[in-house]
Amino acid sequence: MDLPGGVGEPFDVIVLAGGGARRLGGADKPALEVGGVSLLDRVLAACRDAASVAVVGPPRQVSRAVVFTREYPPGGGPVPALAAGLTVGSAGLVAVFAADLPFLDAEAVTVLRRSLTADAVLYTDARGKDQLLAALYRRNKLAAALEALPELRGARLFSVLNTLEVTRIPDTRGATTDCDTWDAVHAARALVATRLATKAKMEDMDDKKQLADWCAAAAAELGLTGHELTDADLDAILGLAGVAAHNVLRPAAPLTTFLAGYAIGLRSSTDGGRGALDGPIAKLSALAQAWDPATGTAAGPGRGGPVAGTVGGSVAGTPAATRDASAGGAVGGATGATASAAADSPAGDSTGSGGR
Template sequence: MLAGGGARRLGGADKPGVRVGGRSLLDRVLAACSGARTTVVVADPRPTSRPVSWAREEPPGGGPLAALDAGLRLSTAEYAVLLSADLPFLDGPTVDELLTTLRTSTVDGVLLTDADGRDQPLVAAYRTAALRRGLAMLAERHGALAGLPLRRLTGALDLTRILGPVASFDCDTWDDIAAARARIREHGHVLDEWISAVKDELGIELDVDTGVLLDLARDAAHGVARPAAPLTTFLVGYAAARAGGDQEAVAEAARKAAALATRWADEDTTDATPAQPADGQSADKQSDAADTTPGGAPDPAPASDPAPGTRPDAE
């Protein structure tokens, strides 16, 4: 991952550290490639949400080819995913698609193209042998890699392209940062973004079925009480962690809690409706029958209270 640029279009700001959706751009990209065996970031070391290895190009600020060469020195993998540190919408499935396409082909690399069809060589997967071979040739031809543009390397490679306008969106300007921040708060994205941010913050790798948990929260809120929703989902998470903490544990705990919420709500419904007699008699007729004497005749009407100031036997 190349994270040591000067960010001139951001006025020299620390671009990898700029936050989008509560997470730095660097941490967002690291989350997308969490399955990597080795993660190398070419930049000055800084705190990150995930452990990484650090490298620095020679000389510092020497450009993308020098940075790539420095990063490859810390890896022995057959395939390398090459990323910039300013991709707010890159996700794991996109990284997997790049690698799968590369592994099932004979090309040197697979890269994304943006909405205008332009190549994005810093959102790509390459065969490391092809990268090392190309870097060695350029170093021999030019004497050094510093200052050379990335296209000197990628232009000589056999590449496959995949359209990826969202995943390849990079933040070069403050307008780009503003657009990224606005997008993650849109109705269709905010929940997934928030869940991803929380998992990253807490160090949780679990794929959460948000639909199941939202249904549970709704049942608890409607069938019990509104505050029951967050408390119930918390308890489900706690129970799932004690049961192993995997996706099946969450699903089972949620199922049990949802069933309980349904039983709780059903009690109000069943108790509010009196049972009907088997022969179809109305509740009033049942009541009349209950007031008869053992012999079957109705109880005599109670005597009226005497008027004030009179004896009971007075006429």
């Protein structure tokens, strides 16, 4: 099946990364970071499907294999840089990008490839201006256009279009937004930071929903409909798992949470219900925090030392308790006072306030 435009054809990429950045005070613009990633690496990531990538500019550390080359003479402008980039690779299609496009992505590159029906296809910005450094060209046509220029050095980039049939696409996603000024750099950083924070929040919400859906399905499978875990239950159990994994061993996490559930199940036949999570979780969390892997024993009341009292949202001011909270061990479902009481109560009793 034929794919639209040039999507089925191999393509090379030329990235122009040798400008003087005068409006940035001569800063190394391609190396400036946005969202913890250099501008150049952001452009390279968008070109992950390219057969080869030529970066026209000084060599620097980059995230993928590229060929560095320089225009002649160095600093001669974008047209000589374009000619230098064309000496790298052999694919029939050549994408050309500036090195300061923080929002260029693989989708924007694919749109160009899909839309190639003439000698070249390029994006136009919000003002309708042609973006020749966000474009895809047929190699032979671009080479002929450069050959037709009387002189490369100092030539205007727009003169390359004089002999080409060009398709234009409005940039509706901001892929051609560049970072020519410090204001633009700061704006890009702020926008990327907002996007990353939103993405992390959405991923966290998605994880919680998947856990809740799975637990509901598992409860139904086990005949526990009507006894599903609440959000507070999930937080408490996951917190206990974090404490056990951090203070004992990773495999202790599932075993410890199983033992907590097992204790609740045994008690349910005598108290008329499934029992409270707080008591077993408080006891096991305190035991895990006091655990000494070297001796295989725990320090605590009657064991030669105090048990750290942190379970249930209130963290006691001990080093062990603080460390556990950072590992996800601040366990919901009981107050700190209740948890301490539960840890000291006889086995099998529950003094937790979260009884069900």
